[in-house]
Amino acid sequence: MGAGTFGSFMTLPGQTAGVSVFFEPITADLGISRTSASVAYAFGTLAGILPAPLIGRWIDRRGPRLTATIIAGGLAVACALMATIQSTMTLLIGFALLRGAAIGGLSLVSQQVVNLWFVRRRGIAAAAASLGLAAGSMIFPGLIDVLILHYGWRGAYIALAGIVALTILPVAAALFRDRPEKFGLSTDAGLVPASEHPRAEPSFTREQALRTGVFWLLCAAGFLTNAIGTALLLNHFSLMRTAGIAHSSALLLLSLLAGVQAVATLGTGFLVDRYEPRHLVPLSMSMLALASALPVFGSGSAISVLYALNIGAAYGSQQAINAAGYAQYFGRDHLGAIRGASSVFGIAGAAFGPLPFAVSVDWTGSYAAVLIGCCALCIVCGAGALAVKRPSSAAEPNPKGR
Template sequence: MATAREEPQTTSRARGDGLYYGWVVAWTSFGVLTITYGVQFSFGVFLPSIARDLDVSRTQAAAAYSVYVLVYSIMSSVSGALTDRRGPRLVLAAGGVLFGIGYALTGAAQSTWQLIVALGLIAGLGMSAAFVPCNATVVRWFAHKRGRALSVSTSGGSFAAVVVPFLAGWLVERTSWRVLYLGCAVMLLVGLLVASRLLVGRPEDIGLTLEDELGRRGAAQPRPATADDGAGATGAGAEVSLTPRQAARTTSFWVLVSIFLCTWLVVFLPLVHLPPFAEDLGIGATVAASLVSAVGIGGLVGRTLTGGFSDRVGRTVSLAAVLGVQVVAFLVFAVSDSLWTLYPAAVGFGFGYGGTTTVFPALVADLFGRAHAGALTGLVFAGAGSAAAVGPFVAAWMYDLTGSYRAAFVLSAVVNGMGLVLVVVLRATTPAHPGGRAAEPSPLRGTGQLAPGRRR
């Protein structure tokens, strides 16, 4: 009976009498990504201490992080599909348990293989329950303000990068990295279990619709056909989504995978190796760790601005802009020799990284619809995001080989530049709508025929 009374109240709030529950979902996701990415981004701060304590090279220690990224990227396809079928609560709670076990064992590791099992495998499985399930849930709650809502949720990662690595750098100079990882284990276990109770899979689960997002339920407001609409759909209420199998038969899916492959292949390189790079230049550990915070500041700005911007001018225009900033940032890293250049480059990289992360789930949902957003976001993330495991490891190998990270930064700029070219290709293959706005691929067609919609 309590549930029956609660649903009309929620509907009333959605109609303008209060807060639309989609924003609760977005801000809860913000909290989840703050604590999960905060711990993840601290690895670069802990890396020198871990390598010294285990008496291994940075390449060997970074191998555990590469396995971690590989595992959570690949398994995001599973967690995304589970989110579609079972909802986000179960997935997030399971992730919290895995995080707690994984990071507690990380703090107790005595060898490289133990670090790989604890951090790489177990904590990596826990991380697969964060980005994709949370943001796939957010996109189901929004159609009109999807980019803006994703700006809120994805900003958690950038907020974490501002605060946590700087704090971690201060703490690691005063206590053991092992104690810090044990504290992280407790924080993630409790935090994700609490957050799991606040997430609801979609508005229909509590008697709402997408029109409640604007507080106009029942008004039958017409809207243009979008990427959520099927072939021939032209008005309000029409929504058809592609299954993963159908999406994989479209050209746009593989172009999308290729774009983010070039983006994420090197995305974690600064987050892991920028503090050690700064220390090699003679900068203290605490100040070096603040460079990751500078990345977070840029990311916070990038995520905040890019979401709403992409709602207005289109996803590909926004994606091209932020990727261009990222290319420039990598080139500046390569020639930097002081904080005067490292800080602006870190902010610029963060802006680009934050922007691409915000556009990604929205672009998937725009192209292929809401119903399988978890599976599709997870599938793209698994295919492209798993490449992020390679970047930090290759950079560590290049450092051991040359004694410098500069060549790795140049290579990163080249790879991101290839992604920028592919964005232009995606834009060029989307012809203009007669009304002057770019057309969007219809999710049911996927064969080059297009339906009008938001700008691409």
């Protein structure tokens, strides 16, 4: 669990919270518009995530140790290559490598290794491991800001490449492990079953999972959270300027957001062990709807703090639901393939989410229209969760999922 937590922490160079600090220095240095950079980010993210289903199957077949080590090396190389970009096209390629290694690779395998080792305690374990992402969101933006101040944005990316190579690369090689049964151990750190006849763990193949409503509910919630959250974080400093918030205060709000995200992740992880993940989706969607609406109807410090609280809570709760939900509904046997498929939808949200925001600013000079639309979509998704049912045992043909 410690290795998975640290893996999530080290995805930050490729997460939006990390990239957002680079966004304005890159656009200024390359002489490109925010819209052009947003398009490069969108298509780079989409290109980077397309191999995720193959990576998921690769994790199932070769185990987390080898895959995590290779992916960590790829992330270090991607950071180094980001320091060499000279145009919009090379920026797109850099984003593809960076986002693919961090989101489509390291994030996926870091969640996978925790899900393999926990079943009854999966909700709280996956949530605790996801705190690495929240901790990274608190630490990396400030660290990157300091690195850019002293070494420029290109030097900052070189420094990040070195940090990745010296930290997560050896951790992945030394501590990532396949499921505990292969080592003669049991799941949940040897926790004694609550009854003599515990509920059988499900075993869905990817094709069976794709035929369930709950798979598409989790995908829809993940898509919206990534789309809206990525757009808000990528345009965070622009939104805060509109609200009358200085750069230094906007940086502090990112830390507040990450702190709330950590609390919400743990709290929701506790709930996931007691309630079905589908019943918690309306909670995350309602907070994301509020986060979308607040910048439209107010400004100033109080509204900005409330905005940061809601987006942090929405991110944290959905993070816990996403981390444990697929394993809880579909089991561990084909989890890599299932998560690889679902991640395409989630990261597609991150790819396309910023585009309507850029277009809205270019056409209307304001984020208001797109934010109202985002609020409405969150309400629809939260309401839709009430109609989705738990996958029936009929979809589980036998214990091995064959």
